[in-house]
Amino acid sequence: MNAAPPEAGFGRAKKALGQHFLHERGVIDRILQALDPRPGERIVEIGPGQGALTFPLLRAHGELTVIEFDRDLIAPLTAAAAPLGRLEIVHRDVLQVDFTALAAGRPLRLVGNLPYNISSPILFHALEHAAAVRDMHFMLQKEVVDRMAAAPGSKVYGRLSVMLQAWCEVTPLFAVAPGAFRPPPKVDSAVVRLVPRPRASVAIADPARFAQVVRAAFGQRRKTLRNALSGVLDADAIRRAGLDPGARAEQLAVADFVALAEQPAPQD
Numbered sequence: 001m002n003a004a005p006p007e008a009g010f011g012r013a014k015k016a017l018g019q020h021f022l023h024e025r026g027v028i029d030r031i032l033q034a035l036d037p038r039p040g041e042r043i044v045e046i047g048p049g050q051g052a053l054t055f056p057l058l059r060a061h062g063e064l065t066v067i068e069f070d071r072d073l074i075a076p077l078t079a080a081a082a083p084l085g086r087l088e089i090v091h092r093d094v095l096q097v098d099f100t101a102l103a104a105g106r107p108l109r110l111v112g113n114l115p116y117n118i119s120s121p122i123l124f125h126a127l128e129h130a131a132a133v134r135d136m137h138f139m140l141q142k143e144v145v146d147r148m149a150a151a152p153g154s155k156v157y158g159r160l161s162v163m164l165q166a167w168c169e170v171t172p173l174f175a176v177a178p179g180a181f182r183p184p185p186k187v188d189s190a191v192v193r194l195v196p197r198p199r200a201s202v203a204i205a206d207p208a209r210f211a212q213v214v215r216a217a218f219g220q221r222r223k224t225l226r227n228a229l230s231g232v233l234d235a236d237a238i239r240r241a242g243l244d245p246g247a248r249a250e251q252l253a254v255a256d257f258v259a260l261a262e263q264p265a266p267q268d
């Protein structure tokens with residue numbers, strides 16, 4: 001029996017939507033402190049759930065936009081938010097939301113205790129809109145945060161580390177135990193801050209090519225670059241990027257992937 005006791009009017013937690021509702025005041029306060037909302041900022045929360053972050057944020061900030069997929073939560077959120085401030089609810093799958101349009105010219109500050117089952121797709125979706133985003137504060141599975149922030153040589157350094165670090169500064173903030181949520185997830189959690197780098201400081205000329213090279217390089221982690229990248233880059237191109245074709249992806253710095261992605265694909 002690990003279903004959450006239903007909060008007034010909100011019903012039970014839905015597993016399929018990754019619903020684990022925060023209830024620990026100390027954790028909520030630390031997230032708000034990390035976010036440090038200032039008047040006039042465009043703050044958007046992903047997955048407000050039963051409002052654990054939403055209501056304190058709305059009280060502090062006066063206006064807030066939230067993106068929530070669960071239709072059963074829309075009416076109770078609307079009712080509970082009314083006395084607190086101006087809450088705009090976008091009732092959609094977050095993966096279908098155009099963050100750039102939502103920003104409407106004001107740099108977005110994204111925040112959320114994300115549904116863990118789709119956390120990587122949400123991160124990649126946010127990356128596509130990085131130019132419209134000022135920063136992101138997300139609660140995620142701790143294991144995912146460890147992968148996001150990992151350095152070359154670490155066992156958990158991989159595609160997620162390289163893709164996120166290429167576009168963003170990644171700062172793990174603090175860990176959160178399962179007991180802070182109802183129902184408690186089976187894993188530890190952590191809050192991370194992501195700050196997109198200014199586009200001019202990111203030397204990636206072709207983002208799609210960069211993504212292709214990183215995906216191929218880590219597709220077969222145990223293989224050498226020569227083998228993992230076959231069809232994407234030949235050994236001469238790997239050498240021209242200043243790298244040893246016998247090296248493995250897990251040893252390469254983010255800048256090495258940028259250099260690889262500058263090389264043209266082999267002609268057939």
Ligand code: SAM
Pocket residue numbers: 017018019020021022023046047048049050051052053067068069070092093094095112113114115116118
């Ligand atoms: N923020 C609340 C809290 O901390 O208690 C709820 C967090 S819960 C881990 C994740 C929330 O994301 C749930 O409210 C869930 O309904 C919502 N959600 C799940 N999948 C979603 C999707 N594809 N688009 C938008 N929201 C989604």
